[in-house]
Amino acid sequence: xxxxxxxxxxxxxxxxxxxxxxxxxxxxxxxxxxxxxxxxxxxxxxxxxxxxxxxxxxxxxxxxxxxxxxxxxxxxxxxxxxxxxxxxxxxxxxxxxxxxxxxxxxxxxxxxxxxxxxxxxxxxxxxxxxxxxxxxxxxxxxxxxxxxxxxxxxxxxxxxxxxxxxxxxxxxxxxxxxxxxxxxxxxxxxxxxxxxxxxxxxxxxxxxxxxxxxxxxxxxxxxxxxxxxxxxxxxxxxxxxxxxxxxxxxxxxxxxxxxxxxxxxxxxxxxxxxxxxxxxxxxxxxxxxxxxxxxxxxxxxxxxxxxxxxxxxxxxxxxxxxxxxxxxxxxxxxxxxxxxxxxxxxxxxxxxxxxxxxxxxxxxxxxxxxxxxxxxxxxxxxxxxxxxxxxxxxxxxxxxxxxxxxxxxxxxxxxxxxxxxxxxxxxxxxxxxxxxxxxxxxxxxxxxxxxxxxxxxxxxxxxxxxxxxxxx
Amino acid sequence: xxxxxxxxxxxxxxxxxxxxxxxxxxxxxxxxxxxxxxxxxxxxxxxxxxxxxxxxxxxxxxxxxxxxxxxxxxxxxxxxxxxxxxxxxxxxxxxxxxxxxxxxxxxxxxxxxxxxxxxxxxxxxxxxxxxxxxxxxxxxxxxxxxxxxxxxxxxxxxxxxxxxxxxxxxxxxxxxxxxxxxxxxxxxxxxxxxxxxxxxxxxxxxxxxxxxxxxxxxxxxxxxxxxxxxxxxxxxxxxxxxxxxxxxxxxxxxxxxxxxxxxxxxxxxxxxxxxxxxxxxxxxxxxxxxxxxxxxxxxxxxxxxxxxxxxxxxxxxxxxxxxxxxxxxxxxxxxxxxxxxxxxxxxxxxxxxxxxxxxxxxxxxxxxxxxxxxxxxxxxxxxxxxxxxxxxxxxxxxxxxxxxxxxxxxxxxxxxxxxxxxxxxxxxxxxxxxxxxxxxxxxxxxxxxxxxxxxxxxxxxxxxxxxxxxxxxxxxxx
Numbered sequence: 014x015x016x017x018x019x020x021x022x023x024x025x026x027x028x029x030x031x032x033x034x035x036x037x038x039x040x041x042x043x044x045x046x047x048x049x050x051x052x053x054x055x056x057x058x059x060x061x062x063x064x065x066x067x068x069x070x071x072x073x074x075x076x077x078x079x080x081x082x083x084x085x086x087x088x089x090x091x092x093x094x095x096x097x098x099x100x101x102x103x104x105x106x107x108x109x110x111x112x113x114x115x116x117x118x119x120x121x122x123x124x125x126x127x128x129x130x131x132x133x134x135x136x137x138x139x140x141x142x143x144x145x146x147x148x149x150x151x152x153x154x155x156x157x158x159x160x161x162x163x164x165x166x167x168x169x170x171x172x173x174x175x176x177x178x179x180x181x182x183x184x185x186x187x188x189x190x191x192x193x194x195x196x197x198x199x200x201x202x203x204x205x206x207x208x209x210x211x212x213x214x215x216x217x218x219x220x221x222x223x224x225x226x227x228x229x230x231x232x233x234x235x236x237x238x239x240x241x242x243x244x245x246x247x248x249x250x251x252x253x254x255x256x257x258x259x260x261x262x263x264x265x266x267x268x269x270x271x272x273x274x275x276x277x278x279x280x281x282x283x284x285x286x287x288x289x290x291x292x293x294x295x296x297x298x299x300x301x302x303x304x305x306x307x308x309x310x311x312x313x314x315x316x317x318x319x320x321x322x323x324x325x326x327x328x329x330x331x332x333x334x335x336x337x338x339x340x341x342x343x344x345x346x347x348x349x350x351x352x353x354x355x356x357x358x359x360x361x362x363x364x365x366x367x368x369x370x371x372x373x374x375x376x377x378x379x380x381x382x383x384x385x386x387x388x389x390x391x392x393x394x395x396x397x398x399x400x401x402x403x404x405x406x407x408x409x410x411x412x413x414x415x416x417x418x419x420x421x422x423x424x425x426x427x428x429x430x431x432x433x434x435x436x437x438x439x440x441x442x443x444x445x446x447x448x449x450x451x452x453x454x455x456x457x458x459x460x461x462x463x464x465x466x467x468x469x470x471x472x473x474x475x476x477x478x479x480x481x482x483x484x485x
Numbered sequence: 486x487x488x489x490x491x492x493x494x495x496x497x498x499x500x501x502x503x504x505x506x507x508x509x510x511x512x513x514x515x516x517x518x519x520x521x522x523x524x525x526x527x528x529x530x531x532x533x534x535x536x537x538x539x540x541x542x543x544x545x546x547x548x549x550x551x552x553x554x555x556x557x558x559x560x561x562x563x564x565x566x567x568x569x570x571x572x573x574x575x576x577x578x579x580x581x582x583x584x585x586x587x588x589x590x591x592x593x594x595x596x597x598x599x600x601x602x603x604x605x606x607x608x609x610x611x612x613x614x615x616x617x618x619x620x621x622x623x624x625x626x627x628x629x630x631x632x633x634x635x636x637x638x639x640x641x642x643x644x645x646x647x648x649x650x651x652x653x654x655x656x657x658x659x660x661x662x663x664x665x666x667x668x669x670x671x672x673x674x675x676x677x678x679x680x681x682x683x684x685x686x687x688x689x690x691x692x693x694x695x696x697x698x699x700x701x702x703x704x705x706x707x708x709x710x711x712x713x714x715x716x717x718x719x720x721x722x723x724x725x726x727x728x729x730x731x732x733x734x735x736x737x738x739x740x741x742x743x744x745x746x747x748x749x750x751x752x753x754x755x756x757x758x759x760x761x762x763x764x765x766x767x768x769x770x771x772x773x774x775x776x777x778x779x780x781x782x783x784x785x786x787x788x789x790x791x792x793x794x795x796x797x798x799x800x801x802x803x804x805x806x807x808x809x810x811x812x813x814x815x816x817x818x819x820x821x822x823x824x825x826x827x828x829x830x831x832x833x834x835x836x837x838x839x840x841x842x843x844x845x846x847x848x849x850x851x852x853x854x855x856x857x858x859x860x861x862x863x864x865x866x867x868x869x870x871x872x873x874x875x876x877x878x879x880x881x882x883x884x885x886x887x888x889x890x891x892x893x894x895x896x897x898x899x900x901x902x903x904x905x906x907x908x909x910x911x912x913x914x915x916x917x918x919x920x921x922x923x924x925x926x927x928x929x930x931x932x933x934x935x936x937x938x939x940x941x942x943x944x945x946x947x948x949x950x951x952x953x954x955x956x957x958x959x960x961x962x963x
Binding site for chain 1: 556557558564566571574576577578580675676677678679680682683684710711712713714789790792793796797798799801802803810813814817837840841842845849
């Protein structure tokens, strides 16, 4: 629930993991299934004497994102060194854009707690390199030792910083879902890869200092951590304990946050311009990147409504994930676009969600086949749902499932036989109907359905029963 | 007997054995008292020499032995910047300059002694102890590339690479009576040079003659995609070497003479200027008014960058490691406390201070502004219609005694007064021998326009051809 005194701002670290190489060296980004420290080179290990060289493609991707978030792209950008000691940082500084972020002043639209569209302002978008990954032997506060994996070190990261415009954990989650959606539309990001997105959340209650909950990698985790923080900060306030500015760690297993350091222990990062890199005039790159910018969720949604004549709610649901949108367009071109919208948005997505599966686990060809069987009246709606479920659970193809499960709609003759039998057997209901109780017909239709073991179309059965009653 | 590169290559081409040549060199190095080398790569050098003898290859430096400053990464050969903290560190890759030397057939002799992490003017801050000046073994060879300079001067290597952040090639070249070039910033790839102050330093040659320096530059200079600050440039230096100085305008910056300059140095440099005039150059006085701020700006920038560059040495991945590990902070603090010498610690602390919140604007940013002024000084003096080159002393005095100044860092910093402005401006400068004071060599500094090494070489060569200082042989040659 939105509470007026809750103030949340996010810093989202997005790995540009669709790049082929890291931000400052030629190392491959495909380390996700690789053993530790196998995707490294002298540059990303920061060996003495090595120098960074900017991956131009990474900068193009970053501009793409900044444009999609309606940021103003800066004319010139520069990298800085952020100096601090940590074992996952082999140069003891992180190369990051600091005073010269790539993009300033953007926004994302989300659906707010009140159901209305809400604008979340983006303060800045800047690039930086990812540090390595520490693997603790045990929990962070109790580990006897830690190991470092530098495979991740030097991956291109984009930091997206919001204004404190979010008012609830749920809004924070909506923002993150929408951001992920946009990033996947831009083809710069695969949210399914480990560590693809890491979020620092700043949260405070009006009039209090803020806590920063660092480094959560799931949207659900952010929502939970923020909910915990609201409760914690509220109860502290009730007990008269003032919140101090601090950094906290979210313990996913225990579902709680623990303090790491307070403001007094804050670092002085001694930022200064990275002397091994030269300023980039990115203003000149913008027209090219703009020309290559793909259609974004909000405009796709509008186009679906206009081109396919579908409801806006359906369009919104279909465009909330690029893969679903592509699936829909594929199917819509080969069947009734409106029918496809209903079946994909209302049925298929629900079934996928229930199974925690993605759209990739369903074939658009199968969807086209199911819709055409429906349109031809070969299966009932109930049958179609059953086909979808079966395909998801056990595989196969639609025709085969219909055959195997006997889902083909009963032949008209069989229905007619059932109708005649039902009318004969349900004398009382027939009498009731004839004496003006129209609802009595439902009993007879129910009997027809029973006799056809549900394969009759209920509407069709209703019509036939009515016909039979009016005839005699 | 001291041999120039061209003669050496002629001998090799006409059947002299590279192996015998290399063996003789190692023999000489091992007998030497100079302490010019930290590490010898004898086995691999002799192996290469034998290969060369079996089937000689071609290349600009085919079969030529070369000494490498201990801050330039060599694959498979320890590179420790004469620091304890990097002891045992063997790079898995070659610096770009090393790759290029190997491509042109050169043979690496070993790694030369230097001030720890290139922080010094005397090679006394090395963890391996000072290198001795072959002209007077009680004196320093200059620094920080003192090992490279002493080796070349004493015939323990026919040529060497050094690096120059604030004078570290030119100072020891001057003190040891040889030729040393600090190239234009961006001309030689820094990839593989262990950084001291990235925005200031360049790798360059230390040789016995201007021609040798030009030859080595043809090999090592040129754009490298691994160094974002490197620039495409024409590097055919050998072709214009004999262009002479006829019609050349030599600027003499008035701020580089007078107070603090040893009279014998001043006289030798004025004699050199007269010699250039005799050879057809014209001379005019110029002014570089921001010179007095150069030292302060230089040390702030260099130390700031160094404090960040040297932060990576924590013993975790390579280099010094001892005892049982404790927690992360204790472990890396202990390693750094034991691994760095006092001068390095001093510069890291000062640099850290200068970059700290609240001081950054007062020190680092201000130093950058001064740097711009100094660069403008040079651009003005060397503008079209002005001087083509500037001529100054390299060092204000000849080599001093070992131990004489090491306890007084400020007086050591002051010695760099004529070399650091060149690094701040990014222009090229060469030091060539121009005389002696009580048997100690004196260096003449010739400064050129950005990427105009060609004119610098031509002027230096004309002067060298007309004098005999570069042929002099020091006493301490085994």
